[in-house]
Amino acid sequence: MPVSESSSSPTHAGPARARRGSGALQKGQQTKAVIVEAALDLATQLGLEGLSIGALAELTRMSKSGVFAHFGSREELQISVIGEYFAHFEQEVFHPALREPRGLPRLGAMVSNWMRLVAQGSQAGCIFISGAVEFDDRPGPVRDALANSVQTWLAAMNRAVIQAKEEGHLRADADEHQVAFEIHGLILALHYEARFLKYPGATALAETGFNHIVARYGSNPPATELAPLSRRKVSVSPR
Amino acid sequence: MPVSESSSSPTHAGPARARRGSGALQKGQQTKAVIVEAALDLATQLGLEGLSIGALAELTRMSKSGVFAHFGSREELQISVIGEYFAHFEQEVFHPALREPRGLPRLGAMVSNWMRLVAQGSQAGCIFISGAVEFDDRPGPVRDALANSVQTWLAAMNRAVIQAKEEGHLRADADEHQVAFEIHGLILALHYEARFLKYPGATALAETGFNHIVARYGSNPPATELAPLSRRKVSVSPR
Numbered sequence: 518m519p520v521s522e523s524s525s526s527p528t529h530a531g532p533a534r535a536r537r538g539s540g541a542l543q544k545g546q547q548t549k550a551v552i553v554e555a556a557l558d559l560a561t562q563l564g565l566e567g568l569s570i571g572a573l574a575e576l577t578r579m580s581k582s583g584v585f586a587h588f589g590s591r592e593e594l595q596i597s598v599i600g601e602y603f604a605h606f607e608q609e610v611f612h613p614a615l616r617e618p619r620g621l622p623r624l625g626a627m628v629s630n631w632m633r634l635v636a637q638g639s640q641a642g643c644i645f646i647s648g649a650v651e652f653d654d655r656p657g658p659v660r661d662a663l664a665n666s667v668q669t670w671l672a673a674m675n676r677a678v679i680q681a682k683e684e685g686h687l688r689a690d691a692d693e694h695q696v697a698f699e700i701h702g703l704i705l706a707l708h709y710e711a712r713f714l715k716y717p718g719a720t721a722l723a724e725t726g727f728n729h730i731v732a733r734y735g736s737n738p739p740a741t742e743l744a745p746l747s748r749r750k751v752s753v754s755p756r
Numbered sequence: 757m758p759v760s761e762s763s764s765s766p767t768h769a770g771p772a773r774a775r776r777g778s779g780a781l782q783k784g785q786q787t788k789a790v791i792v793e794a795a796l797d798l799a800t801q802l803g804l805e806g807l808s809i810g811a812l813a814e815l816t817r818m819s820k821s822g823v824f825a826h827f828g829s830r831e832e833l834q835i836s837v838i839g840e841y842f843a844h845f846e847q848e849v850f851h852p853a854l855r856e857p858r859g860l861p862r863l864g865a866m867v868s869n870w871m872r873l874v875a876q877g878s879q880a881g882c883i884f885i886s887g888a889v890e891f892d893d894r895p896g897p898v899r900d901a902l903a904n905s906v907q908t909w910l911a912a913m914n915r916a917v918i919q920a921k922e923e924g925h926l927r928a929d930a931d932e933h934q935v936a937f938e939i940h941g942l943i944l945a946l947h948y949e950a951r952f953l954k955y956p957g958a959t960a961l962a963e964t965g966f967n968h969i970v971a972r973y974g975s976n977p978p979a980t981e982l983a984p985l986s987r988r989k990v991s992v993s994p995r
Contacts, residue, residue, distance in 0.1 A: 562893065647889045649952035653881065654801065665952060698949065698961040699968070702941030705948060710937065713888035714903060722937040729938070731971060 549587045549597075552577055556598045557605070561642050566651050579601050583705065596662045602644050603666045611673065620684030621731065622682050624677040627725050628700055635708045636720045645670070646708050671697055691734040699730050759948070767982045788826045788836075791816055795837045798882075803836050803886050804898065835901045841883050848911050859923030860970065863916040864959060865893055867939055867966050874947045875959045884909070884945050930973040938969050 543739040555576045560568055570591065574581045588594040614626035635643055645667050652660040687696070703726040711719040794815045809830065813820045829834040853865035858897040874882055884906050891899040917932040917992055927933070952959040 564889070609851070642889070642892065646948075647934070649948055650881070650889045651763055652884045653952040667951065682987065694957070695961055695964055698945055698958070699942070699965050701948070702943075702945035702965065703938070704941075705944035706941035709885075709888055709944060713892040718933070719937070722934055725934055726938050726941065733968060733972065 523751045541704035545587070552579075552584055552587055553594075553597045556594055557601045557644075558603075560595075560598050560644055564642075564647050564651050565598065565663075566645060568595060568598065570594070584748065592657070592659055595659045598665055599644070599648070599659070599662045603669075606634070606666075606670065607678075608646070611670075614677075620681045624674075624681050625727075625731075628704075629676065631704055632707055632720065632727075633725055635704055638709045639708055642712065643708060671701065672720045674700065678754070685736055687731075688736060696730060696734055700727065703727060703730075762859065763823070768873075771923055782890055784826070791818075791823055791826055792836045792840045795833060796840045799834075799837050799841075799883055800881050801874060803881075803890050804837065804883060804902075805890050807837065808832070830899055831896070838883065838898070838901045843907075845873070845884070845905075845909065850909075853916075859920045860925035860974070863913075863920050863967075865971075866913065867943075870943055871946055871959060871966075873964055874943055875950050875962075876981055881951065882947060885959045910940065913939065926970075926973045927975055935969060935973055939966065942966060942969075 552573060556568055559572060559576065568591065570581055570584050570588075573579075573594075574584045577584065588597065610627060610630040613630055614623050617623040617626040635646075645663070645680055648663045649667070652663055675693045678687065678691070678696045681687040682689055682691060682693070694753045703723045706726075707719050707723040710716045710722070716722075778856060785907075790969060791812060795807055795812055798811060798815065807830065809820055809823050809827075812818075813823045814824065827836065849869040852869055853862050856862040856865040874885075884902070887902045888906070891902055913936045914932045917926065917930070917935045920926040921928055942962045945965075946958050946962040949955045949961070955961075957966070
């Protein structure tokens with residue numbers, strides 16, 4: 518089940534087209550996939566605007582025209598990278614959460630997985646965050662693809678909050694936009710303070726912030742608490 | 757009174773050096789100030805990495821070598837821009853808040869002014885936010901100057917929280933790092949959702965988020981609420 522309620526990811530187009538194609542077409546798709554993966558690596562380091570056909574050719578040991586043949590333009594390459602990151606995000610954050618029961622356990626897992634992705638990505642930034650800064654005042658198809666991906670994910674968060682209300686884990690009068698906004702804030706502060714300011718205690722602050730949200734909106738007593746990442750995967754020392 | 761407790765802004769160096777200089781020196785400083793102001797305009801649109809001596813020369817109608825004479829390097833130019841933005845931030849956000857009484861009124865004014873700067877800057881991004889993304893994995897003097905400015909401001913926020921505890925407006929056991937982290941999250945979510953996602957309701961969500969923080973940590977009854985920006989300066993419609 519993808520993040521979006523429709524049957525495919527919003528920015529993921531292309532590969533499906535040639536699913537039943539000839540061997541040559543399949544090889545072309547494989548090569549394209551290799552390039553997109555290398556491009557995603559590059560984009561998480563340099564940003565989407567740091568992508569260039571030249572750097573990718575060097576990285577994949579292909580000719581510039583070879584790389585260019587798979588992407589009509591730099592914009593098309595950037596949009597493919599956004600689709601690839603969305604699929605990666607879905608796999609790391611959303612799919613494992615679906616194994617948790619509906620309601621607060623699932624919402625908690627989504628938040629916990631999201632925090633882990635953001636805090637552990639010391640080598641690889643989140644292009645949903647860096648891309649927002651790069652493209653906030655640059656209209657066009659790349660910005661649209663990025664905003665579309667982020668909105669799809671935030672809508673999934675909103676649905677998880679609504680389900681937690683339906684399950685009686687959160688108060689019926691909790692505003693899902695407000696809850697999702699406050700969670701989004703914790704994620705962005707974690708990304709900022711862990712990655713840029715290098716605060717080792719940022720993950721614990723974000724976790725406590727989420728527990729505050731659960732306490733505020735939770736039915737009484739709160740049905741679940743976020744199990745500290747700190748004790749599981751991330752080493753955290755006091756700020 | 758500057759944001760920092762020492763007598764000068766952390767990244768503001770240079771201009772003071774020639775305070776008593778000759779007329780020629782003063783003219784040099786004026787020209788430098790004009791260039792820095794133009795550079796700040798450019799950086800809020802294109803990011804600190806978008807700055808170039810060439811673009812600035814065009815903008816200020818000077819020769820490249822003329823611009824270059826005032827800044828030994830692009831890095832020095834970027835650091836001057838950070839100092840200029842810090843001074844601007846201090847003037848817009850911190851100084852007006854100092855006119856409010858110590859404690860929650862002053863903390864509320866700092867947050868309110870910060871939100872206004874972030875939400876109304878539809879044409880001009882906050883380089884404390886965009887710069888963090890640009891420089892999070894690029895060590896060097898520009899990153900250090902930027903982190904230094906942000907840390908100085910976050911320390912001022914921490915002090916305001918401590919004062920609010922001293923005044924009995926916030927509970928004595930409130931953790932100032934936690935409070936400042938949660939406020940920082942609201943600001944970052946506001947910047948993201950208002951600027952990138954173009955949600956007109958983002959300011960109201962951020963204000964409500966701050967009121968939740970005050971309610972959580974406040975002495976009972978809470979001493980103040982953030983007067984909605986929406987009714988004062990920012991036009992807000994429901995999300």
